[in-house]
Structures are given as structure tokens and as C-alpha cells.
Amino acid sequence: MANEGSILTAADLVGNGPHGDDPDMHGKFGLFGGRFVPEALIPALDEVAAVYEKAKNDAEFLREFDHLLRTYAGRPTTLTDVRRFSEEAGGARIVLKREDLTHTGAHKINNVLGQALITKRLGKKRVIAETGAGQHGVATATAAALLGLECVIYMGAVDCERQALNVARMKLLGATVVPVTNGSQTLKDAINEAFRDWVTNVDTTHYLFGTVAGPHPFPEMVRDFARIIGVEARRQMLELTGRLPDAVCAAVGGGSNAIGAFHAFIGDEGVQLHGYEAAGRGLDSGEHALTLTAGSVGVLHGSRTYVLQDDEGQTIESHSISAGLDYPGVGPEHAWLKDSGRATYHGITDDEAMAAFSLLARTEGIIPAIESSHALAGALKLGRELGPEATILVNLSGRGDKDMGTAMKYFNL
Amino acid sequence: MTTLQTVFAKAKADNRAALVGYLPAGFPSKDGAIAAAAALVEAGCDVIEIGLPYSDPLLDGPTIQDAVHRALSNGTRIADVMRTVEGVAATGAATLVMTYWNPIDRYGAERFARDLANAGGVGTITPDLTPEESEPWREASAAAGIDTVFLVAPSSTEQRIKAVVDCCTGFVYAASLMGVTGARETVNAAAEGLVARTRQHTDLPVCVGLGVGTGAQAAEVAAYADGVIVGSAFIRRLLDAPDEAAGRESAAVLARDMAKGVRR
Numbered sequence A: 001m002a003n004e005g006s007i008l009t010a011a012d013l014v015g016n017g018p019h020g021d022d023p024d025m026h027g028k029f030g031l032f033g034g035r036f037v038p039e040a041l042i043p044a045l046d047e048v049a050a051v052y053e054k055a056k057n058d059a060e061f062l063r064e065f066d067h068l069l070r071t072y073a074g075r076p077t078t079l080t081d082v083r084r085f086s087e088e089a090g091g092a093r094i095v096l097k098r099e100d101l102t103h104t105g106a107h108k109i110n111n112v113l114g115q116a117l118i119t120k121r122l123g124k125k126r127v128i129a130e131t132g133a134g135q136h137g138v139a140t141a142t143a144a145a146l147l148g149l150e151c152v153i154y155m156g157a158v159d160c161e162r163q164a165l166n167v168a169r170m171k172l173l174g175a176t177v178v179p180v181t182n183g184s185q186t187l188k189d190a191i192n193e194a195f196r197d198w199v200t201n202v203d204t205t206h207y208l209f210g211t212v213a214g215p216h217p218f219p220e221m222v223r224d225f226a227r228i229i230g231v232e233a234r235r236q237m238l239e240l241t242g243r244l245p246d247a248v249c250a251a252v253g254g255g256s257n258a259i260g261a262f263h264a265f266i267g268d269e270g271v272q273l274h275g276y277e278a279a280g281r282g283l284d285s286g287e288h289a290l291t292l293t294a295g296s297v298g299v300l301h302g303s304r305t306y307v308l309q310d311d312e313g314q315t316i317e318s319h320s321i322s323a324g325l326d327y328p329g330v331g332p333e334h335a336w337l338k339d340s341g342r343a344t345y346h347g348i349t350d351d352e353a354m355a356a357f358s359l360l361a362r363t364e365g366i367i368p369a370i371e372s373s374h375a376l377a378g379a380l381k382l383g384r385e386l387g388p389e390a391t392i393l394v395n396l397s398g399r400g401d402k403d404m405g406t407a408m409k410y411f412n413l
Numbered sequence B: 001m002t003t004l005q006t007v008f009a010k011a012k013a014d015n016r017a018a019l020v021g022y023l024p025a026g027f028p029s030k031d032g033a034i035a036a037a038a039a040l041v042e043a044g045c046d047v048i049e050i051g052l053p054y055s056d057p058l059l060d061g062p063t064i065q066d067a068v069h070r071a072l073s074n075g076t077r078i079a080d081v082m083r084t085v086e087g088v089a090a091t092g093a094a095t096l097v098m099t100y101w102n103p104i105d106r107y108g109a110e111r112f113a114r115d116l117a118n119a120g121g122v123g124t125i126t127p128d129l130t131p132e133e134s135e136p137w138r139e140a141s142a143a144a145g146i147d148t149v150f151l152v153a154p155s156s157t158e159q160r161i162k163a164v165v166d167c168c169t170g171f172v173y174a175a176s177l178m179g180v181t182g183a184r185e186t187v188n189a190a191a192e193g194l195v196a197r198t199r200q201h202t203d204l205p206v207c208v209g210l211g212v213g214t215g216a217q218a219a220e221v222a223a224y225a226d227g228v229i230v231g232s233a234f235i236r237r238l239l240d241a242p243d244e245a246a247g248r249e250s251a252a253v254l255a256r257d258m259a260k261g262v263r264r
Helices: A010-014 A039-055 A059-073 A083-089 A108-122 A135-147 A157-162 A164-172 A187-201 A218-226 A228-241 A256-265 A332-340 A350-364 A370-386 A401-411 B004-013 B030-042 B062-073 B078-089 B101-107 B109-118 B135-144 B158-165 B190-199 B215-222 B232-240 B244-261
Strands: A079-081 A093-098 A126-131 A150-156 A176-180 A205-207 A247-251 A272-280 A296-300 A303-307 A343-349 A391-396 B018-024 B047-051 B094-098 B123-125 B147-149 B172-175 B206-209 B227-230
Touching (some): A039 A187, A039 A218, A039 B158, A059 A108, A083 A093, A083 A350, A083 A370, A093 A228, A108 A135, A108 A218, A108 A256, A126 A135, A126 A187, A135 A150, A135 A164, A150 A187, A157 A176, A164 A176, A176 A187, A218 A228, A218 A256, A218 A332, A228 A256, A228 A391, A247 A256, A247 A370, A256 A272, A256 A332, A256 A391, A272 A350, A272 A370, A296 B101, A303 A332, A343 A350, A343 A370, A350 A370, A350 A401, A370 A391, B004 B018, B018 B062, B018 B206, B018 B232, B018 B244, B030 B047, B030 B078, B030 B232, B030 B244, B047 B078, B078 B109, B101 B109, B109 B135, B158 B190, B172 B190, B190 B206, B215 B227, B227 B232, B227 B244, B232 B244
Parallel strands (some): A093 A391, A126 A150, A126 A205, A247 A272, A247 A391, B047 B094, B094 B123, B123 B147, B172 B206, B206 B227
Antiparallel strands (some): A079 A093, A296 A303
């Protein structure tokens, strides 16, 4: 993919093992994943799985996806060596994978373009999606505009207010934005509402799910479409430094940018994988999104995974200064990577993330998304642990333009 | 204790369909839910499904979402659900719990099945538990002697219908339409075909739910199904009434109309 003129291969999309890291036929990663959905949706999920299975081995599909990634999304994205920022990490060398430079400003575009092509193969003309901060909604509206699909975005009424700029962007792109007024009026309720739409309109509609959570085959398919992040970065790190990084760091909400960054490195035993969740106002405050670090195993939105829930299985509302990490569930493959010990997950507070946000802006002239700032803050800590010889790859999953309102308030700008 | 088997056998002997009513525990209040369900039984419901209020009811339309939200705001917990089952079962109606899977998963399958059986419950309906994931629950239910009801839908293939009915005991729940719970102007024409397709794979009673809101609709469904399931229409009456007693009476009026419907 990094080589000019090369075509994306099936191996780039799905990996070439043998990592034993694909889910079984029921979509299970060990105990996690599966399908916990109304029976009415099973045929649609089977259809998506079958169409995707065929597409990922089809040269024409790979060519189309590759073409869109290059000529529309702006891939491959570059690596940036951030020397001045690294000084704060005890001298460890931090290298950023610049997903912030993609069209629409975040890694979300990779998954969205892949699923928009799947939608056409399904013969469906309408897509629906959930969105929290609005990034997945904007990306979906963008791909729908490009491919001529009708687009409806479900967004919590609270989020619509917090992210009014993204609501305007989606409308400008021709999408209908439906504010969701039930429950906590945030991302989890937007997902509930999108599922209700899907079960009603499944004949004409594809649910363009935005992360590696949800029922099978979404965790696997979304991962595969995000996987290009790590595939490129692995190649680029070898070119830049002559070796693999000591660690890969990424922020984890639902988990798609992190899986995208991690997956190509899972077979590389010497490479540590670190995911950073939103610790919000701190674990003890109860206002956080520490699904993997402080949650328990349960079922949410169609999948068995770690969930923030009370002792009777009621979902607990999450909190993060970053809307994109403000989710009480997480993709099942992360649950599996956690339990197997292959990846390690940590919490980063709102304050730690905002400090890293500001530091990257001042030392490197790059304003990151607040989501990605959690990974940056994590890398600063990790660098001090690993020492000055270490090289750390950080997935800079998005840019911070959308976060100016939050930053103005937080820093009194 | 009245079992599902005796209910459906009796309805069949009377040459009619059974009437199944749904209400969530804790709505309009903890005691009000028991009183409302008792009023539905008095008015002619043969079976009562007690909903276990859950924070993320993704198969439910606005009416049930509203009721469930109120129940959770009332502080309704699983102990209250069990107490509701106990109160309703005491009226003589076969009483089930309808719940999303996660609350049972968290509570513990064996513990939930045992507690439900001890409360006089006869089984569960689990709308987001697929055959592939159902084995632990079916084992726990069998051990406790309670029935397991699962759903088939208009989109279900023959293979899926077979897989679902093979997991069911008591009856099979046929979702009349592709969509969420809630009363509709008409009952979807696909329901009759789905019931016929389901009967090719099982001798269990087949009950139709989703979108049934009037006595006339109940009569229409009773012509081809073994049971008619009504939820949102009763809840709407409770939501719209000025107080609990008036809501109960209004829901009972509708239940009497439905009970006539299933006997037409």
C-alpha cells in the first residue's frame, strides 16, 4: 500500500496470519462477541457477512476500495517523528501515524468507505448510522454523498447540542440528522434508535455501524476496514527506523482506531500494544468510560464484551470530555486481547488528555482530536517507563478542529 | 399453578385463542403493576408477561420505552420483578417474564431460573437471545422446570424457524412485523404466513405479537394463531389515564374487548 502503484491485497485487508485472531463462525473471539439481537435481524446480519466474505476476496472490490482510499481519503497517511513532544516522554522516540490528515479529519473514513461499497453490493440504497461526536456521522454522510445513497444519522439530542457544527456539516452533505431524545440522549441511545430503524427498514437499509462493537460481523468487518492503519504504519516504521516499534499506543472508545492500529502488529511478539480509555474525572468519581479497566463482562448492543453496568446488568452512563470515547461498551476483540494479555489497557483522565492536547499543539504545531490526546498522554507515561532507547508509535486518530469549543472552555481561550 | 400447557389446552378445548397481556414490572408503580396485571386477568387475559425493565430496550417502540423508563426511575429491581410475578401468578394466570438477556446474564442464569420458578413464574421470553447463544439458559430453565420462549420473525428463513422452535418450550412467539413493539393501524398480513410456516416445524402453540391493539385485530389474529399478545395498547391506556385506578379500568375495558375478540 505504501508502494506507489501497488494494489491493496486481501492480506492487507484481513491479515495473513497465522495469528489465530479471527472470530469463529458465530463471530466469537473466545468468550466475546457473538450476536445478541432480535431474530428479525439475523438474516440481514447473515447477508452482510456473506457479501463481505465474498467482497474481501474479490479483486474488483479490493481495487475499488484501494482507489477510494488513495484518491479520496488521502492514503497512505504519513508518519511524523515528534522530537520536541518526545522530550516530555523522557526522550523515548514518539512517532505519530497521521490519520488526522485523512479526508473528513479522522480514521473513521476508512471503515465508512469500505461499508459504503458493501452497501452497494447489498443492493441497498439507504444507510443509517449512529454518531456521538459527529465524526462517524460526518464520514457516513460524506460517503453517502459520494456514492449517491440516502443517509439518516441518529445522534443523541445532548450531543447534537454539544456538536452543533458537525450537525451542520452532515446536513450540508445531504444527510438527515435525527436527534434522539430518549434515555441519556447520547451515543448509546443513538445506537438503540439506529437498531430500531434497521429492524423496521432492513429490506432497503444497511446499518453502517461505526465501530468494532455490535453483533457479528461488524467487529470483524469494521476491523478489517480500519486495519490499513497498522498495515501502512508497520511498513513505514521499518522504512523510517529500520525496526518495529517497541509499543503501539491508541485511544479506545468503541475501539476501531485502536484495533486498526494494533492488528497488523499482533503477531509481532516484541511489540507491546497499549490502549487508553477515558478515565474522565477519575475512577473514584464514577464519571468515566473505563469499560475495560473497570467494567465487567456483559452484553450490550448485540455483543458479549466488557460493559459499564450495575449489579443487575443495567447500563451505567459513561463520561468523558471527548464525545468519541464516551461509550459504556467496547469492541469484543479488545475484551479478548485484554483477557489474553496481548494488549494492555489503561485510563487517562480528562486533565491528562487536555495537557497532552495542548503540549502537541505547542511543541509540534499539530492540534489533535481529544480522543487521540488520550493515546498521546499514555505515550508520554509509557516513554518514561520504557526509557530513551524506546520507539513508540501513536495512532493520531483524528484532528482537533471539531474540539475547539471544548478547548476554548477548558483553557479559557 | 397454571402452566402454559394447561392454558393452551383449555383455550383449544374452548375453540379459541389465548389472550396474552404484557406489562413491565414497576409501572405505573411497583404495586400498581401488580394491580394492573390482576385487572387484565380479571378482564380475560389467560397469560401475563411481566417485562423486566432494562436500560437499553432496542426492540421496543416509544410506548414501552416510556413505561420502562418510568419503572427504572421508580427504582425497580429484579426483586421487584419477582414480587410482581408472585402477585400476578396468585391470580391464577400463567405468568412469564419477558426480558433482554443481559439482566439474566448478570444475575446468573441458574439463580434467575430458580428464583422465577420459586415466585410462581412459568417461563421467560428472551427477544435478543438467539438459538446459538441460548444453551446455558435452556439448561438452567429446564433444571428449574420453567419454559423458554423465543421469537421468529417474518424475515426468518426455514432453517432459522427450525432452529428457534427447537429451542422453544411452552409456545413460539411470532413477531407479526419487521419493527419494534407498538400498536399499529392494521396487523401485518405477513403474520398469517409466518404462523403457517412455523407450524410446519413444531406442534407447539404459536402466538402472534407486535402491533395488535384492538378487539377486532385480536379476532383477526385469533383466526390463525393459538394466542394473541398485546402490550403497548394496554400500556398506552395506563399512560394516558389521570390516575392508576382510571388507567387500570381503561386497560381492563380494552382487555374485555380483546377477550371477546379471541372468542369470535
